[in-house]
Amino acid sequence: MTMPLSLFERIWARHVIVPNPQGEELLYVDKNLVHEGGTFLAFDQMRTEGRTVRKPKQALAVTDHYLPSTNRATAPASIANPEIRRVVEALDINAREFGIEHYGVHHARQGIIHVIGPELGWTQPGLLIACCDSHTATHGALGALPVPIGQSNQLRHVLATQTLWQKKPKTMRITIDGVLGKHVSAKDVILAMIARIGIGGGVGHAIEYAGSTIRAMSIEGRMTICNMSIEAGARIGMIAPDDTTFNYLHGRPLSPGGGDWDNALAYWRTLPSHPDARFDRELSINASELAPMVSWGTSPEDSSPITSHVPDPASIADSEKRSRVKRALDYMQLTPGTLLDSIAIDRVFIGSCTNARIEDLRTAATVVKGRKVVIPAMVVPGSSQVKRDAEAEGLDKIFLAAGFEWRDASCSMCGGSNGDSLAPGQRSASTTNRNFEGRQGPGALTHIMSPAMAAAAAVTGHLTDVRSL
Amino acid sequence: MQPFTTLTAVAAPLDIAKLDTGMIVPGRFQRLPRRPGHNDYAHVFLHDLRFDEQEQPRAQFVLNQSAYQNAGILVTGPDFGCGSSRESAAYATLDFGVRALIGASFGDVYRGNCMQNGVLTIVLPPDIVNSLMRQLQSQPGTTMTVDLPQQTVTAPDGTQHNFDIDATRKERLLKGLDDVGVTLQYLPQIEAFEARYRTDMPWLKHLI
Numbered sequence: 001m002t003m004p005l006s007l008f009e010r011i012w013a014r015h016v017i018v019p020n021p022q023g024e025e026l027l028y029v030d031k032n033l034v035h036e037g038g039t040f041l042a043f044d045q046m047r048t049e050g051r052t053v054r055k056p057k058q059a060l061a062v063t064d065h066y067l068p069s070t071n072r073a074t075a076p077a078s079i080a081n082p083e084i085r086r087v088v089e090a091l092d093i094n095a096r097e098f099g100i101e102h103y104g105v106h107h108a109r110q111g112i113i114h115v116i117g118p119e120l121g122w123t124q125p126g127l128l129i130a131c132c133d134s135h136t137a138t139h140g141a142l143g144a145l146p147v148p149i150g151q152s153n154q155l156r157h158v159l160a161t162q163t164l165w166q167k168k169p170k171t172m173r174i175t176i177d178g179v180l181g182k183h184v185s186a187k188d189v190i191l192a193m194i195a196r197i198g199i200g201g202g203v204g205h206a207i208e209y210a211g212s213t214i215r216a217m218s219i220e221g222r223m224t225i226c227n228m229s230i231e232a233g234a235r236i237g238m239i240a241p242d243d244t245t246f247n248y249l250h251g252r253p254l255s256p257g258g259g260d261w262d263n264a265l266a267y268w269r270t271l272p273s274h275p276d277a278r279f280d281r282e283l284s285i286n287a288s289e290l291a292p293m294v295s296w297g298t299s300p301e302d303s304s305p306i307t308s309h310v311p312d313p314a315s316i317a318d319s320e321k322r323s324r325v326k327r328a329l330d331y332m333q334l335t336p337g338t339l340l341d342s343i344a345i346d347r348v349f350i351g352s353c354t355n356a357r358i359e360d361l362r363t364a365a366t367v368v369k370g371r372k373v374v375i376p377a378m379v380v381p382g383s384s385q386v387k388r389d390a391e392a393e394g395l396d397k398i399f400l401a402a403g404f405e406w407r408d409a410s411c412s413m414c415g416g417s418n419g420d421s422l423a424p425g426q427r428s429a430s431t432t433n434r435n436f437e438g439r440q441g442p443g444a445l446t447h448i449m450s451p452a453m454a455a456a457a458a459v460t461g462h463l464t465d466v467r468s469l
Numbered sequence: 470m471q472p473f474t475t476l477t478a479v480a481a482p483l484d485i486a487k488l489d490t491g492m493i494v495p496g497r498f499q500r501l502p503r504r505p506g507h508n509d510y511a512h513v514f515l516h517d518l519r520f521d522e523q524e525q526p527r528a529q530f531v532l533n534q535s536a537y538q539n540a541g542i543l544v545t546g547p548d549f550g551c552g553s554s555r556e557s558a559a560y561a562t563l564d565f566g567v568r569a570l571i572g573a574s575f576g577d578v579y580r581g582n583c584m585q586n587g588v589l590t591i592v593l594p595p596d597i598v599n600s601l602m603r604q605l606q607s608q609p610g611t612t613m614t615v616d617l618p619q620q621t622v623t624a625p626d627g628t629q630h631n632f633d634i635d636a637t638r639k640e641r642l643l644k645g646l647d648d649v650g651v652t653l654q655y656l657p658q659i660e661a662f663e664a665r666y667r668t669d670m671p672w673l674k675h676l677i
C-alpha cells in the first residue's frame with residue numbers, strides 16, 4: 001500500500017538522490033535562478049577553486065535588484081554609483097564566463113527574477129527550483145517545489161553539483177475558503193493569514209495553500225500568496241497545479257511544446273495532494289469576511305483591516321509582543337488608537353515581485369482612472385514584458401494622466417538596492433512584502449498593502465479604504 | 470580547499486568578547502570581489518579595529534604589533550564570529566593567513582563557514598583559553614601547535630590540550646574536502662539519477 005502523499009512530499013520524494021530520513025538528504029535541483037545581488041562571491045570562489053558549472057543549461061541569470069528603473073539605455077555604463085555598477089557588470093561577466101544564459105538590462109524579457117520565471121514558462125509544476133533569494137516560494141504558485149538558498153556557499157554548491165543538501169521540513173496546509181469581497185485581493189488574504197499566525201507561524205514548515213478561494217484565484221494572485229510565505233517564516237509555499245496553471249503555461253516561450261506538452265501535462269496532473277494526505281499542521285481561513293489590509297508596524301504580521309485603528313500596546317497581554325509593538329509604533333511614529341485610514345502618506349510605490357504583474361497593474365489602473373495623485377507615486381512593472389503588455393492595453397496612459405511615474409522593470413523601491421529609496425522619515429504606501437525598519441531606506445516608514453489600496457492612497461494622500469472611493 | 474593536518478605558527482591573543490562578523494568584515498566591504506590568488510579579503514579582515522578613519526594602522530591593536538605580524542593562529546574571546554551570516558567573514562580570516570582559531574565559543578554560521586573554507590575552529594574550556602591568552606600576552610610572538618590528527622593544541626608552555634571535533638568535519642579538513650568535494654563523491658549516483666530522469670521526464674531532456 002502506498003502512503004497518500006501531499007504535493008510537497010511527492011515532489012520532494014521524486015528528487016532525493018541520497019536518502020537520509022533523519023538528516024539532510026541530497027536533492028536534485030532541476031533549475032536554478034541567479035540574480036546579481038551578492039552572488040559574485042559564489043562565482044569568485046568557484047574561480048578560486050577552478051570549478052565549472054556542472055549543468056549550465058539548468059541555470060538562468062537575471063539582473064533585477066541593482067538595476068536603475070529609469071534612463072536605462074546606456075546602463076550599466078551610466079550607473080553613477082561605482083559599487084552598484086560593479087555588481088551589475090559582475091553578473092554579466094560571470095554568466096558569460098560560466099556559460100549561463102543571462103537576462104540582463106537590455107534583454108527583451110528582463111524583469112524581476114520571480115516575475116519572469118513563471119512568465120517565460122521556465123517555472124513549471126513538479127520542478128525543484130533553487131534560487132538565492134528569500135522570495136523563491138513565489139514559484140510554488142505553479143506547483144513547483146521552491147527552495148531558497150544562500151548567495152555564496154549554497155549557490156556555489158548548486159552550480160558545481162546541480163544538487164542540494166536539505167533536511168525535509170514539516171508540512172502545513174492552509175485552507176482558504178469563501179468568495180472575496182470587492183477590492184479584496186490575494187494580498188489581503190496573505191496579510192490576514194500572516195497577521196493571524198505571526199512571522200514565526202510557519203517556521204520549519206512547507207506550506208500548501210488550498211481551498212476554494214485559491215482554486216478561484218488567477219496564477220498572479222496565487223503568486224502573491226506564495227511570495228509572502230517567508231513572511232510567515234516558511235521557506236516553501238506551494239499550490240497544486242490545476243487547469244488554471246496549465247492554461248497559464250500553455251504556449252509560453254519556455255513551456256514544453258508539441259508532444260512534450262502532453263507528456264508534461266500527464267505528469268503534472270498526478271502532482272496534487274492525495275485527498276487522504278496528512279499534514280503536520282492544518283489551518284483554515286474564511287476569506288469572505290476579509291477587508292482590505294494595511295500594515296502599521298515593522299513586520300508584516302503587524303497588519304490590520306483598513307477599517308480598524310493603530311493598536312494600543314497597553315492592551316497586549318504578552319509582554320514580549322507588547323514591547324515589540326511599542327517599539328514598532330515608535331519607529332513608525334504612530335499613536336495608538338489612530339484610525340488607520342487617517343494616516344497621511346508621502347509616497348506611493350506600486351511594484352515588486354509581490355504585486356507588479358499585469359493583473360496588479362490593471363487593478364491599480366482601475367482605481368486611478370480619471371483621478372489625480374496628490375503625492376509622488378510611481379509604478380515599476382515587474383518585468384519588461386509586463387510593461388509592454390500594460391502599454392498595449394493603455395495602462396501607462398492612465399497612470400501617466402493621473403500623475404504617476406511609469407518606470408522600467410526592477411526591484412526598485414522594494415529593497416532600495418538600486419538607489420530608489422525613501423528619505424528618512426518619509427512614509428510610503430507600497431505593494432511590497434516587507435515593512436522592516438529601514439527596508440526602503442534608512443529611517444523609511446513603510447505600509448504594505450494591495451495594489452488597489454496603494455492606488456487609493458496615491459489619489460487621497462492618506463491610507464484609504466479603496467471600497468469607499 | 471587546502472587540507473589541514475598540523476600547524477605550528479605564531480599565535481595572537483585577540484581578547485575581545487562577542488566580536489561579530491560585522492566587525493570581522495564591515496558591511497561596506499561586502500561587495501568586494503575575490504580573485505584567485507589575491508587574498509583580496511586580507512585587507513578588510515577586522516578592518517576597523519586595525520585601521521583608523523585615515524586608513525592608518527592603529528598602533529595599539531594587537532595584530533598591528535610586530536611580534537604578531539605573521540600570526541597564523543588566533544586565540545579569541547567568547548562568541549567570536551557571532552552576528553550576520555556573511556560568508557565573507559570566513560574568507561577574510563583565511564585570506565589574512567589565519568588557519569586556526571581557538572576560543573571558548575564561536576558564532577555558529579561563522580564556524581561552519583570557516584570549516585568549509587579550511588579554517589579550523591577549536592573550542593576549549595574558558596579557563597584554558599584564558600591561560601593561553603595570558604601566556605601569549607606575556608610572550609609576544611611565541612608559537613603554538615595545532616595537531617588535527619591527534620586533536621591536540623600545544624600551549625606556549627608546552628602543555629597539551631585535547632579538543633573535540635565532529636568526525637565528519639575532521640575527515641573533510643584532513644582531506645581538504647569542502648561540501649562540494651563531499652557531494653562530488655556521489656557523482657555516480659547523481660549521474661544515474663539524471664539518466665533515469667531523462668527517461669521519465671522526456672520534456673526536460675534538452676536541459677539535463
Ligand code: SF4
Binds near residue numbers: 114414
Ligand atoms: S522585488 Fe523585492 S522582495 Fe522581490 S526579489 Fe526584488 S528585492 Fe526581493
